[in-house]
Amino acid sequence: MQTIINAFPYLMEGLQVTLYIFSIAIVLGFLIGLVVALLRLAPFKILNWVAKIFVDAIRGTPFIVQLFFIYFGLNSLGFFSLDNTTAGIVTVAINAGAYFSEIIRAGIQSIDKGQTEAARSLGLGSTQTMRYIILPQAFRRMLPTITNQAIISLKDTSLLSVIGVADLTQEGRIQASATFDAFNVYLILGIIYFVVIYLLSMLASFVERKFVLR
Amino acid sequence: MSMIRVENLKKSFGDLEVIKDMSTVVEEKEVICVIGPSGSGKSTFLRCLNRLEDISGGHVYIEGTDITNPKVDINKVRQDVGMVFQQFNLFPHKTVLQNVTLAPVKLKKGDQKAAEKKAYELLEKVGLGEKAKAYPGELSGGQKQRVAIARALAMDPKIMLFDEPTSALDPEMVGDVLDVMKQLAREGMTMVVVTHEMGFAAEMGDRVLFIDGGYIVEENVPKELFGNPQHERTKAFLSKVL
Numbered sequence: 001m002q003t004i005i006n007a008f009p010y011l012m013e014g015l016q017v018t019l020y021i022f023s024i025a026i027v028l029g030f031l032i033g034l035v036v037a038l039l040r041l042a043p044f045k046i047l048n049w050v051a052k053i054f055v056d057a058i059r060g061t062p063f064i065v066q067l068f069f070i071y072f073g074l075n076s077l078g079f080f081s082l083d084n085t086t087a088g089i090v091t092v093a094i095n096a097g098a099y100f101s102e103i104i105r106a107g108i109q110s111i112d113k114g115q116t117e118a119a120r121s122l123g124l125g126s127t128q129t130m131r132y133i134i135l136p137q138a139f140r141r142m143l144p145t146i147t148n149q150a151i152i153s154l155k156d157t158s159l160l161s162v163i164g165v166a167d168l169t170q171e172g173r174i175q176a177s178a179t180f181d182a183f184n185v186y187l188i189l190g191i192i193y194f195v196v197i198y199l200l201s202m203l204a205s206f207v208e209r210k211f212v213l214r
Numbered sequence: 215m216s217m218i219r220v221e222n223l224k225k226s227f228g229d230l231e232v233i234k235d236m237s238t239v240v241e242e243k244e245v246i247c248v249i250g251p252s253g254s255g256k257s258t259f260l261r262c263l264n265r266l267e268d269i270s271g272g273h274v275y276i277e278g279t280d281i282t283n284p285k286v287d288i289n290k291v292r293q294d295v296g297m298v299f300q301q302f303n304l305f306p307h308k309t310v311l312q313n314v315t316l317a318p319v320k321l322k323k324g325d326q327k328a329a330e331k332k333a334y335e336l337l338e339k340v341g342l343g344e345k346a347k348a349y350p351g352e353l354s355g356g357q358k359q360r361v362a363i364a365r366a367l368a369m370d371p372k373i374m375l376f377d378e379p380t381s382a383l384d385p386e387m388v389g390d391v392l393d394v395m396k397q398l399a400r401e402g403m404t405m406v407v408v409t410h411e412m413g414f415a416a417e418m419g420d421r422v423l424f425i426d427g428g429y430i431v432e433e434n435v436p437k438e439l440f441g442n443p444q445h446e447r448t449k450a451f452l453s454k455v456l
Contacts, residue, residue, distance in 0.1 A: 112303075114299060114301050114303035115303060115305065117266055117297075117299065117303060118297075118299060118303035118304075118305070118362075118365075119305075119317075120266065120289075120292065121264055121266060121292055121295070121296070121297035121366075122292065122293070122296075122316075122317035122321075122365070122366070122369055123289045123290070123292040123293035123317060123321055123369060124289070124317060124320060124321065125289050128320055132316060132320060133305055136307050137305075137306065137307050140307070
């Protein structure tokens with residue numbers, strides 16, 4: 001019990017880092033996903049291909065390889081130097097972005113063509129149609145899948161401990177070896193992740209109910 | 215100047231030639247009803263008039279503007295050409311009022327307040343003033359279609375296109391929608407109506423176009439077209455539907 005009480009403040013510091021990284025990365029990831037999805041659906045073949053190659057590259061490689069590529073690989077070129085937190089945020093954002101883009105693309109495509117036709121027949125442009133008619137409807141449909149991906153991305157942040165980011169998992173590892181009580185520290189670590197993710201999905205279902213399609 | 219002039223219109227979907235050669239003219243305040251068997255190209259014809267379908271050949275002039283010219287700002291032209299769809303296509307995430315005000319507000323035809331005032335007038339006109347705050351999902355088919363008409367009218371169009379507006383409705387709802395359309399016609403709206411309602415075509419049409427196999431087979435005042443059809447295909451079609 002004493003070990004847990006001693007370790008807890010450190011774990012909370014780690015949790016702060018995890019949440020900080022997650023919140024920035026998930027917003028960036030969503031924006032990347034939106035842009036890539038729109039490129040994927042744009043009426044230009046080249047843009048479709050660029051988007052598809054990006055998504056395939058991310059989906060076809062492990063997260064940890066992407067992380068190493070960005071942190072060690074890109075840094076080794078010497079043009080710039082990303083610190084480990086920034087590299088971690090970038091990796092989570094890009095990874096989530098690829099998956100988000102597929103979710104958003106499917107969501108947009110699930111909206112009936114008649115919606116676009118009605119909007120266009122009123123004289124709205126394609127951008128206005130997307131913004132006011134298609135995306136608001138698509139997002140409501142996508143919300144459960146978006147939540148799912150956000151949870152996966154949150155858990156992926158634990159891998160940033162491998163490049164030394166002082167996140168929740170990294171703090172847990174340090175405490176486990178410092179206290180010689182790996183069982184309890186990792187148990188607590190798991191519970192903290194569980195609680196955070198549980199709160200996240202509660203928030204998501206609250207939002208879902210609020211914006212439910214009539 | 216004619217409201218609509220169609221010259222040698224052609225439309226193909228891949229190898230399938232849906233409209234082979236159609237020409238016609240619609241004058242101001244005319245009500246044109248388009249009839250014909252399913253698959254004859256009558257909906258496609260209508261959808262070419264506001265370029266919802268890319269036009270494969272020929273020309274379509276709306277108030278003198280050739281909309282087949284790629285340089286034409288089609289969004290501008292569409293503001294003058296309202297369209298009503300078989301499946302209503304109301305925006306389900308918006309209230310009835312928002313459905314009607316969205317385009318005028320976003321396209322800067324006036325401020326929110328003016329748009330709402332006009333929307334209430336239009337909803338009153340189609341008999342749905344009390345449904346302004348409802349969502350489309352809470353309306354019956356006939357009510358939805360009347361909202362769709364109000365939505366199109368909110369842009370002050372000069373032409374209204376109707377694509378089988380009553381085909382998806384329960385029989386008892388058809389009358390309400392037709393009444394609104396009749397009122398519009400009497401007020402002098404230029405209308406092109408693709409329809410299976412021969413009664414409406416006979417009563418309200420200034421001219422009726424019979425379309426079959428990608429051509430306008432016959433075009434005449436309703437009395438003549440229904441009473442004294444000239445072509446075999448028109449006779450065959452009318453004998454089945456009348």
